[in-house]
Amino acid sequence: MNEATTFEQGPIRPPNEAGSLLIRVSRNCPWNRCLFCPIYKFDRFSRRSTEEIKEDIDLMARYVDEVKELAGQNNKEGDINQNTLAYFYNQKPDLFPIAHWLYHGEQSVFLQDADNIIYKGDKLAEIVRYIKEKIPGVSRITTYARVKSLAKRSVEELQEVKEAGLSRVxxxxxxxxxxxxxxxxxxxxAAEQIEAGQKVIDAGLxxxxxxxxxxxxxxxxxxxxxxxxxxxxxxxxxxxxxxxxxxxxxxxxxxxxxxxxxxxxxxxxxxxxxxxxxxxxxxxxxxxxxxxxxxxxxxxxxxxxxxxxxxxxxxxxxxxLKEKERNLFRLGRRAGLLRNLSELNNIPRRGRVEGIYKDLQKKGLTVDQFIEDIRTKYL
Ligand code: SF4
The missing domain is CATH 3.30.750 (Transcription Regulator spoIIAA)
Incomplete structure (x- = not known):
């Protein structure tokens, strides 16, 4: 039998998991009805078998060694730096997620997709234990969870997953x-939200x-x-x-x-x-x-x-702030030029924002029209 050469990756992760290794434990969302959410609307939910997930983890563990070896050939120290990252991105895209994770400190893992608490505690605990065994050094494993699924799990079940190594929900x-x-x-x-949240905390997660x-x-x-x-x-x-x-x-x-x-x-x-x-x-x-x-x-x-x-x-x-300053800030923030209010006093950045502001005026567009266009592009 041929060994697999790719592992599955889901479409999203929370913003603070940008440096985490993404391991797909289930596919898409078991609910998929929230009006505001476009993410999985064209995809059906499915569970992945423990064997399938373990195969992905085995492959990732192998790729960790491979990336380290290749990085060693690229520079004397074997460091994963910006240059080696660019190399993996361009030449070895299958290995890039691993190189990216090593670059970010090789400590965090995020379990995809939208709800892994849909699995019973013993299955999830087995997967989490396997990650810790095969990819040593991982100190934080996190997952998304739906409130409805959390409501079905007992505190003891959640504790079992926590003891296996899940850190955060x-x-x-x-x-x-x-x-x-x-x-x-x-x-x-709302009552279920409270119940689920309290359970997670009681389980020590x-x-x-x-x-x-x-x-x-x-x-x-x-x-x-x-x-x-x-x-x-x-x-x-x-x-x-x-x-x-x-x-x-x-x-x-x-x-x-x-x-x-x-x-x-x-x-x-x-x-x-x-x-x-x-x-x-x-x-x-x-x-x-x-x-x-x-x-x-x-x-x-x-x-x-x-x-x-x-x-x-x-x-x-x-x-x-005066209205013009508020508009400049909104524009600068949405254009990725300003992050906080004090940056309105940063002359070069402010100059660039004022340039965009003038362009919009010339085109007869308002700041709100520009912002609405940008807002729909981000999830
Ligand atoms: S539960 Fe989450 S992923 Fe599923 S549809 Fe709602 S917001 Fe989207």
Whole structure:
């Protein structure tokens, strides 16, 4: 029998798993109905057998040795640096994911795709143990999980996976509002979100909850902010990660927008919603991150409760700017030229943003039109 030469990779991973080795444990999403989500809409969910997954892990382990050997031929130290990465990217694309992982410190593994807690604890524990055995040095293994699947697992089952080596679970909370969850066809309730989140924490796993700013639209923005804060306060997750709604043309929500049944918020309305959410986060010790390209104010981040005042102040600082400065910042942020408000004072960067601003004016386009075009390009 011929040995496999490629392993499967799924389409996405959380932003903070950019340096992780991606191991595909299941394919696509078992739910696949959320209106805002275009990711797996054209693909069917399927489970991978333990044998198939182990074959991928065996191949990855072999490739780790191969990449190290080839890197040694490329430079004396055997380092994976930018040049060796470019070599793998161009000459050995099958090995590139491994080289990329080695370049990023060879410690983290992310299990794809959308929900691996769909497997019973013993199967997932076996896979996680196998990764640790075959790829030594891995210190962090994480996965996405659906709330519905977490609800089906006992704390003991989750503990078994944790003891095998799973470190962290990423959960798409999206909203704590039952009305928003129902409209978006998320297939879970706020009460289930709380139950699932508490279970993950009771099992000793690290919990990362993702919230989508703007998901309530114009009708439910206040309810979305208040109820999401209530659910997060009840869970007290280790991490809260914010991202901003972008309506991708392939997402069913695009149709709702067209029909007028969903009205998205503007950039600044979303900031007001974000402020309301932050204001109402109480009694928790989560670290909050805005580490997604679509979030207007990436610098809204810190550890609760101590950094809450700082985070609110960042939003207030933005609103204290004059309209032209706010527009320049929004434009600069979306164009990838500015990351925080103080960079408006960086003369060369500001000059480039002003150049784009003038071009838009010449073409008769508004900042909002430019931004909307960019927003739909990011997931
Ligand atoms: S948001 Fe998550 S659960 Fe919903 S369809 Fe997308 S991948 Fe599936």
């Amino acid at each position: 990423h959960v798409g909370l999206e909203s704590g509002s039952d009305q928003v969850l129902e409209f978006m066809q998320k297939g879970v309730t 690290i919990l990362s909850e993702y919230v989508i700013l703007g998901l309530g639209g114009r009708d439910y923005w206040q309810e979305h902010a208040a109820e999401t804060a209530r659910v997060l306060n009840a869970i007290n997750p280790h991490y809260i990660r914010l991202r901003t709604l972008a309506i991708h043309p392939a997402a069913p929500l695009a149709e709702e927008w067209k029909n007028g049944t969903f009205e998205p918020l503007s950039d600044e309305e979303i900031l007001k919603e974000e402020r309301l959410l932050l204001e109402q986060l109480e009694g928790i010790h989560s670290a909050l991150y805005s580490d997604h390209i679509l979030n207007l104010l990436e610098e809204v981040q810190g550890k609760l409760p101590d950094s809450k005042k700082f985070m609110l102040q960042v939003i207030d600082n933005y609103f204290n």
